[in-house]
Amino acid sequence: MEQTMQSGQPKKRPVLGILGGLGPAASCYLYQMIIDHTPAQRDQDHIDLVISSRASTPDRTAFIVGQSTEDPFDVMEQDGISLVRYGATVLAIPCNTAHYFYDRLAAALPVPVLNMPRLTVAQAKAGGCRKLGILATDGTLLAETYQLSCREAGIGWAVPSPEAQRGVMTVIYEQIKKGRRADMALFNAAADDLRAQGCDRAVLGCTELSLVKRDEHLGPFFIDSTEVLCRQAMLACGVTPVGFDEF
Structure with a gap:
């Protein structure tokens, strides 16, 4: 997984952004799953990634079903922008319910957002x-x-x-x-x-x-x-996952 050279410059590595905290255990599990299924021989073989884990994001289900007026989108958008500024070239959201906001979020960000x-x-x-x-x-x-x-x-x-x-x-x-x-x-x-x-x-x-x-x-x-998201996030970053059972 060495980076190739182009015009004398190292090829820029992809960076996965995990928009997490929705909830924290699921975000942690996705990160561990990525590590476990990477065919790495050294630290540098792993994916570069950045994680936002804003656990204070308003509850998605409560907003969708009308039990809360706190819209989670503004927080998600802010964190997505922060991840991109930190270098993320593709985003993953380890929360299915949060994909209610997917179209708005994908339109607001300049990088691809995987749709779990x-x-x-x-x-x-x-x-x-x-x-x-x-x-x-x-x-x-x-x-x-x-x-x-x-x-x-x-x-x-x-x-x-x-x-x-x-x-x-x-x-x-x-x-x-x-x-x-x-x-x-x-x-x-x-x-x-x-x-x-x-x-x-x-x-x-x-x-x-x-x-x-x-x-x-x-x-x-x-x-x-989560396994599907893990596989697709790794492939989007140029790494072929190992060790998964067949779906």
Whole structure:
């Protein structure tokens, strides 16, 4: 992964900007995942990256569902601009719900911003998925972030029943965000509901749920949006990841 020379000058290395803190554990997990899947023999083989972890960013779901008037966009835009000024040439946002603001943010920034939901749905389709179950926050479901991506990709989708979705929100907000292990009875009830609706895969469409896969060793029914984002961020920075299971 040596940098090539052009006109006698070293080729400028890409720099990944992680717009994080949404929540902090998910941002940390993405960074560790990038390190773990880089074929590095020395420090210089790793990706150059900068991280913003503004945990005080207003809650995305609360704003989307109308429980809060605090708009997270201004904070996200400010941090995105700061990352670019610090040298970021491509941005990744390890928060699915925050992609409600994706179009505005991408238009406001002069560098590419990876779209985690669209990339994840594309990966699911490439893997043969015909109907994707969506495990995500109420905000992501209300914004139809994944539903729209599924329609664009030409595959079906389903969401958990209201009761099962309440369980998903409990896992995300009352357990993972508080540093606790997931109640797998609640999680599995939502997954079983999606299977009963004919889904052949389910997306972990909240980065907190990616931590459930890490801790509970979930099976191939689940496609992890954080893993997809990690792969695509590494490829965007010119590094081919190693060690991932096939989707």
